Amino acid sequence: MASKAWPLSAFALIAAIGLFFYGADLRIPLGQWSAIPFDTSAMSMDQIILVYGLLPRAAVAMLAGAALGLSGALLQQLLRNPIADPSTLGISAGAQLAIVVATLFFPAVLDGYRSLVALSGAGAAAAIVFALGWQRSFEPVTMVISGLLVGITCAAFSAALTLSQGEYLMSLVTWNGGSLSQQDWSVARTLAFEVALGAVLALLLVRPLVLLGLGDAGARSVGVSLKWIRLAVAVLATALAAAVAAAVGLISFVGLAAPALVRTCGIRRPATVIATAPIAGALLLWLCDGAVQLLASTTAESFPTGTVTALIGGPLLLWLLPKMRTKVIRASPAMAGRRIRSGLSYAVILAAIPLMVILALVVGRTEEGWSMLNTTQIADLLPLRWPRLLAAAAAGGLLSLTGAILQRMTGNPMASPEIIGVSGGAGIGFAAAITLAPAAGTLELFLGAGSGSAVALLIVLAFASRKHLSPERLLLAGISVNSLGSAVLAALLAIGDQRSWQILAWLGGSSSTATSQSALLLAGLGVASLGLALLFCRWLTVLPLGDGVSRSLGLPLRASRVVMLLLCGLTTGAASLLVGPLSFIGLVAPHIAVVAGFTRARDHLLASFLLGVLIMLFADFGARTATFPYDLPLGFFAALAGAPYLIWMLGRRP
Amino acid sequence: MIFEGIFPALKRRDVLLGAAAFLFAPKAYAEAPSRIAAVDWAMLETLMALGETPVAATELIQFRKDAIEPAIPDSVIDLGLRGSPNFELLHLIKPDLILISPFYTRHQPALEQIAPILSVPFYTRGEPPFEKALTAVTALGERLGKQREAAELLAAIALRIEDMRGRLAGFAKRPTYLVNVGDARHVRVFGADSMFGDILDRLGLPNAWTDVSRYTFAAPVPLENLAVEEDARIVIISDIPVEARDGLRNSMIWNALAPVREGRVITLDNINPYGGVAAGMRFERLLSTALVAHGDAG
Numbered sequence: 001m002a003s004k005a006w007p008l009s010a011f012a013l014i015a016a017i018g019l020f021f022y023g024a025d026l027r028i029p030l031g032q033w034s035a036i037p038f039d040t041s042a043m044s045m046d047q048i049i050l051v052y053g054l055l056p057r058a059a060v061a062m063l064a065g066a067a068l069g070l071s072g073a074l075l076q077q078l079l080r081n082p083i084a085d086p087s088t089l090g091i092s093a094g095a096q097l098a099i100v101v102a103t104l105f106f107p108a109v110l111d112g113y114r115s116l117v118a119l120s121g122a123g124a125a126a127a128i129v130f131a132l133g134w135q136r137s138f139e140p141v142t143m144v145i146s147g148l149l150v151g152i153t154c155a156a157f158s159a160a161l162t163l164s165q166g167e168y169l170m171s172l173v174t175w176n177g178g179s180l181s182q183q184d185w186s187v188a189r190t191l192a193f194e195v196a197l198g199a200v201l202a203l204l205l206v207r208p209l210v211l212l213g214l215g216d217a218g219a220r221s222v223g224v225s226l227k228w229i230r231l232a233v234a235v236l237a238t239a240l241a242a243a244v245a246a247a248v249g250l251i252s253f254v255g256l257a258a259p260a261l262v263r264t265c266g267i268r269r270p271a272t273v274i275a276t277a278p279i280a281g282a283l284l285l286w287l288c289d290g291a292v293q294l295l296a297s298t299t300a301e302s303f304p305t306g307t308v309t310a311l312i313g314g315p316l317l318l319w320l321l322p323k324m325r326t327k328v329i330r331a332s333p334a335m336a337g338r339r340i341r342s343g344l345s346y347a348v349i350l351a352a353i354p355l356m357v358i359l360a361l362v363v364g365r366t367e368e369g370w371s372m373l374n375t376t377q378i379a380d381l382l383p384l385r386w387p388r389l390l391a392a393a394a395a396g397g398l399l400s401l402t403g404a405i406l407q408r409m410t411g412n413p414m415a416s417p418e419i420i421g422v423s424g425g426a427g428i429g430f431a432a433a434i435t436l437a438p439a440a441g442t443l444e445l446f447l448g449a450g451s452g453s454a455v456a457l458l459i460v461l462a463f464a465s466r467k468h469l470s471p472e473r474l475l476l477a478g479i480s481v482n483s484l485g486s487a488v489l490a491a492l493l494a495i496g497d498q499r500s501w502q503i504l505a506w507l508g509g510s511s512s513t514a515t516s517q518s519a520l521l522l523a524g525l526g527v528a529s530l531g532l533a534l535l536f537c538r539w540l541t542v543l544p545l546g547d548g549v550s551r552s553l554g555l556p557l558r559a560s561r562v563v564m565l566l567l568c569g570l571t572t573g574a575a576s577l578l579v580g581p582l583s584f585i586g587l588v589a590p591h592i593a594v595v596a597g598f599t600r601a602r603d604h605l606l607a608s609f610l611l612g613v614l615i616m617l618f619a620d621f622g623a624r625t626a627t628f629p630y631d632l633p634l635g636f637f638a639a640l641a642g643a644p645y646l647i648w649m650l651g652r653r654p
Numbered sequence: 655m656i657f658e659g660i661f662p663a664l665k666r667r668d669v670l671l672g673a674a675a676f677l678f679a680p681k682a683y684a685e686a687p688s689r690i691a692a693v694d695w696a697m698l699e700t701l702m703a704l705g706e707t708p709v710a711a712t713e714l715i716q717f718r719k720d721a722i723e724p725a726i727p728d729s730v731i732d733l734g735l736r737g738s739p740n741f742e743l744l745h746l747i748k749p750d751l752i753l754i755s756p757f758y759t760r761h762q763p764a765l766e767q768i769a770p771i772l773s774v775p776f777y778t779r780g781e782p783p784f785e786k787a788l789t790a791v792t793a794l795g796e797r798l799g800k801q802r803e804a805a806e807l808l809a810a811i812a813l814r815i816e817d818m819r820g821r822l823a824g825f826a827k828r829p830t831y832l833v834n835v836g837d838a839r840h841v842r843v844f845g846a847d848s849m850f851g852d853i854l855d856r857l858g859l860p861n862a863w864t865d866v867s868r869y870t871f872a873a874p875v876p877l878e879n880l881a882v883e884e885d886a887r888i889v890i891i892s893d894i895p896v897e898a899r900d901g902l903r904n905s906m907i908w909n910a911l912a913p914v915r916e917g918r919v920i921t922l923d924n925i926n927p928y929g930g931v932a933a934g935m936r937f938e939r940l941l942s943t944a945l946v947a948h949g950d951a952g
Binding site: 040043045046048049052053103107108110111112179181182183184185186364366380381383384385445502504510512513515624628629630631 | 732733839900904906911
């Protein structure tokens with residue numbers, strides 16, 4: 001492996017240099033470079049573009065790549081996790097959300113304080129992800145799933161805010177995509193200073209950090225203060241990612257790829273990996289940017305460089321997967337925890353659902369304010385209200401059921417429908433339908449999203465069932481497919497026209513497109529899936545106990561997982577077709593069910609379903625009335641229900 | 655007031671005559687829809703241009719900020735986002751006609767249950783949009799029984815463009831970049847396939863951007879791409895985002911562009927880039943006024 005990797009790296013270097021000089025030569029032939037005057041006012045336009053456009057762009061590409069490579073290598077060493085990087089841990093997404101919020105509410109702050117804004121967002125996201133990982137001693141899969149969830153939350157909020165402001169926020173999409181084009185040396189200068197500072201700090205931290213890798217006891221015996229070293233490394237890695245985000249926007253997966261590249265070259269010593277990863281990152285981003293510029297000069301399409309690096313993330317994760325030594329995750333303590341009489345709890349949920357339905361049907365909001373509708377008005381509005389209520393409820397039930405199945409099946413309490421990759425696939429399908437058929441109606445969109453989720457499911461299945469189907473592999477394969485999905489979507493958003501707006505609207509989720517037929521169909525599917533899932537109760541009782549126990553009890557491990565994965569794919573696909581790729585319901589409802597004492601498999605599934613119904617009924621009501629007459633994205637409201645829960649969970653001891 | 659939004663200078667007497675004609679109009683008008691809801695912004699403009707005020711329209715807060723013209727009276731009810739209009743409110747308003755474009759095909763079944771719809775395309779890939787906007791005037795005029803108003807409006811637009819074409823002839827020596835600033839490093843550029851590019855062409859002014867439009871969510875064109883035509887003038891359409899102002903002012907490449915260096919940059923007020931006839935004619939009026947005031951003809 002190592003012997004092949006070196007020539008490959010050399011080739012990449014030559015290609016990057018070649019692409020740069022090809023582009024620069026088009027602007028000004030190399031022979032005439034010596035004639036460029038030092039005085040700016042004496043320069044021709046082409047000379048100015050070379051000196052203040054192309055050269056700083058190459059510098060920024062290398063500096064940003066180096067910063068991300070260093071950040072990724074530090075995180076990977078710190079967490080002993082080969083798939084950690086600012087994008088998989090949600091740090092970059094946090095920085096992005098902070099910039100969106102600042103653009104919306106404090107645009108003047110961005111002029112000059114962009115780095116600070118990005119840093120505050122990145123820091124908050126990192127703090128949440130690290131706090132989530134703390135309880136499971138920074139176990140790699142949990143960290144990445146937490147990062148993904150934080151990333152999804154940030155993206156949901158960004159999309160909702162973008163939509164609520166119409167086209168004014170369009171420039172943010174470029175920011176998200178990470179365009180590297182430069183007009184002067186100011187960005188390069190700032191970034192150079194930040195990278196240099198980061199390198200010095202990394203130099204100081206690298207020895208204690210490597211000692212940490214020897215195990216806590218070993219490190220303590222050499223007299224290293226574990227807590228402070230860890231904190232310092234985490235802060236440094238976050239700050240580097242935030243610096244890049246502030247300078248050029250969201251550049252995903254370079255921090256993941258750079259250390260992987262270095263290791264493939266046969267470099268194993270932690271200190272050397274940390275020292276060489278920035279070089280690999282710089283080379284990688286410079287090469288990607290050269291390819292993007294070549295594409296822009298030869299074809300009509302121009303992509304922000306960030307969307308191109310995002311495309312390599314999914315496949316890269318899949319490739320890294322077999323190299324991971326994941327720890328066997330034991331049953332989550334909560335799932336085997338206390339058990340109370342569930343009769344009363346069922347009664348509470350079953351009473352709350354009709355109450356919520358009545359509230360949603362009877363209470364109305366008009367321009368004058370809140371009011372109770374009279375019977376005539378209720379009858380008048382009923383044909384409009386029941387389909388969306390039923391569709392939202394069914395989607396909530398389906399997603400929660402899927403979450404409960406996945407959490408039991410993998411024994412990982414962070415598993416949820418977004419994670420098996422089906423939502424991402426549905427998104428690609430939806431985007432493809434809009435792109436291919438400009439006037440796509442419900443049927444075309446339905447077919448597009450449906451086939452998208454089916455393909456995503458097939459990929460995950462094919463990949464995960466190749467060897468023995470371990471739950472961790474399954475989750476990571478799903479994450480890979482999802483990140484590929486969102487990368488494709490981002491690229492489509494960057495080249496699309498007014499249709500991009502439709503994609504954004506769907507991403508937020510809206511139940512207002514539900515018709516009576518589609519609502520009934522979804523409800524029927526919900527009931528059928530619930531019945532089917534209840535048949536698997538025995539499997540789902542045994543699976544959380546681990547592979548060993550399951551096998552000894554004679555469970556067909558592989559077959560049971562494939563069957564349940566199929567069910568999960570179908571339910572997620574169907575639900576996201578109607579109400580968008582909602583987040584959190586599938587994570588939150590099964591959790592609440594366990595906390596409420598529904599710990600037996602049958603109770604867990606049933607209660608999760610019912611709780612999902614309840615939460616989505618509330619979310620639909622909120623989305624419809626909170627900013628009347630402007631319907632808010634349903635996903636936004638569902639996320640509002642989920643985010644506080646995620647943070648509350650941090651306070652609980654495992 | 656029929657054409658007032660588009661031609662403020664139109665004589666009040668003509669308007670009164672038009673109104674009088676309307677009062678004595680044949681019986682056919684009685685059957686025309688009177689409670690109209692406009693979901694599509696271009697259709698909203700077209701409706702207002704024909705002298706009809708809708709009962710409801712979408713995203714009026716944003717419309718008043720971005721499109722500005724025509725001024726929408728406070729009596730018009732806001733239906734919420736264009737992407738997800740408030741169906742319940744629409745149902746309670748009980749319109750007898752809903753105006754959409756093919757961008758809203760997704761909502762068509764739901765809207766059809768509330769009232770009959772009229773869907774007219776404005777923006778189809780590869781087709782000049784202003785022609786479509788003119789066709790939409792005719793189509794809507796027919797549907798509302800306002801064929802005469804529609805014909806008059808079209809004639810007035812043709813006359814105005816012909817007139818301005820002659821008056822702006824001196825400005826045709828320089829090509830024109832039509833851009834919208836996205837951030838301090840990127841612009842969106844309007845080509846011949848955009849509403850603005852189409853009108854520029856009709857005014858006989860050459861477009862400096864010969865490629866297709868680059869108007870998407872992202873601002874995809876780096877500033878240096880505007881360096882190709884050194885003699886060009888740059889017309890910035892709509893406000894520059896607050897967070898881009900300082901960056902652009904200090905940008906080396908922006909300041910080095912020949913049109914910027916030599917003071918050939920014109921800024922226009924906000925105009926809806928996906929509008930109908932009203933947006934088109936607003937662009938024409940703002941551009942002509944700015945060109946004449948700026949006076950770089952020679």
